[in-house]
Amino acid sequence: MRPPLLHQRCPELAGSLPFLRLGTAPTPVRALPGLDTRAELWIKDESGYGDGGWGGNKVRKLEWLLPEARQRGARTILTVGGLGTNWGLAAARYAREQGLRVALGLIDQPVDEHVRAQLERLRASGATLHLLHTKTRLILAAPWLFVRHTHGRTPPYYLPAGGSSPLGTLGAVETALELAGQVDAGQLPEPAWLVTAVGSGGTAAGLTLGLRLAGLRTRVLGVVVNDTLPLDTPTLLSLARRSTALLRARGADVSGAEPAPDAIRTETAWLGDGYAHPTRASDRALARAAAHAGLALERTYTAKALAALLDLDETGRLDGGPVVFLHTHGPR
Ligand SMILES: Cc1ncc(COP(=O)(O)O)c(C=O)c1O
Structure with missing residues (x-):
């Protein structure tokens, strides 16, 4: 490499x-x-x-984030974005190849053809989708999302929007x-x-x-x-x-x-x-x-x-x- x-x-x-x-x-x-x-x-x-x-x-970010997640022993990456998130889709696709699951907290954005198609891709990606509609609801749901995606004693590896x-x-x-x-x-x-x-x-x-x-x-x-x-x-x-x-x-x-x-x-x-x-x-x-x-x-x-x-x-x-x-x- x-x-x-x-x-x-x-x-x-x-x-x-x-x-x-x-x-x-x-x-x-x-x-x-x-x-x-x-x-x-x-x-x-x-x-x-x-x-x-x-x-x-997005892939450039994942080159550093995925090996770190694995080194930490994480089993799930928890991250957030809009309904058409390019970041969420890239994370779901590349994480799966590393044996990691992805959970996405999604908020609404204007829906057009592209976003509809993107949502289909997200659904097909194997990621668990949580449609939370607004930023406020996403923040309120955060503690539940952490518990929901904790496996055994291992919490999810949280990444902010865009993997930034x-x-x-x-x-x-x-x-x-x-x-x-x-x-x-x-x-x-x-x-x-x-x-x-x-x-x-x-x-x-x-x-x-x-x-x-x-x-x-x-x-x-x-x-x-x-x-x-x-x-x-x-x-x-x-x-x-x-x-x-x-x-x-x-x-x-x-x-x-x-x-x-x-x-x-x-x-x-x-x-x-x-x-x-x-x-x-x-x-x-x-x-x-x-x-x-x-x-x-x-x-x-x-x-x-x-x-x-x-x-x-x-x-x-x-x-x-x-x-x-x-x-x-x-x-x-
Ligand atoms: C196509 C595209 N360009 C630019 C950006 C912006 O990059 P950043 O989120 O690091 O500001 C994104 C973020 O997802 C993106 O999907």
Whole structure:
């Protein structure tokens, strides 16, 4: 198995931080001239990451989370999300291959064709689904969910929405270290911005930490697509700090790796009416990406992130670039 770049960067982690490779790295980078942006535009394409090319950025988190769950002796992973959760589906599918069960506490989101199909996939995944409708009911049900999914004396391994715990966040650290390797190899110039959707925050936080560890000056532009969680810049920086503390606790020398306050910029103007509500700008970006760049985006995350990138670029608010768009959606 190809060791993770994080173990190569911090060899002291090899024995203390288990890793399970689930996809083929590095994911490709390429120029995206077809979108006619003012800034030089590139893509790092995570959409094919995962077993059989299935999963995207969620799989990166599971590469750290699943071996940890097994090492802790957990039998069930308990996690939460919306009815169409990509994270929950990826967790269910990859955990099962490791002999772990998944229980999902689900809250409502606007239901369209895609969400209906996703629910069917979740039902078929073998995960136990708890339809709790609202965040309040989910919080009230939490003690019961813990008891319900305790086997013998072993409680479930709880993971927050999107798998964005300090450990899951390391998935995106790996993505950023990979990008830095591709910059070093001359495959692309050092980006000014790395643009990603922010759904639960782990991806943006991990990218920020990874870029810092790699010594790149690239800043993360996080396009917030979820209004059910606090996802402002201080919250994301705090998650990056908690991941840094985790690395330190596992024995890594990460002095000076904490991201600077301006390492992340968050944008909330492309959210529309809320999580999973499509917007005109995201529909336009989705169509433009399909027609001019051959990209298959979806409405909840990647189309909103690209919409923000295109609008900010058009109005000269990306400081000239180069800009890298992180394609996080893995089709199924
Ligand atoms: C396709 C896609 N892109 C981006 C994200 C956002 O990543 P994060 O939850 O780490 O903020 C998600 C989260 O599930 C996703 O499914």
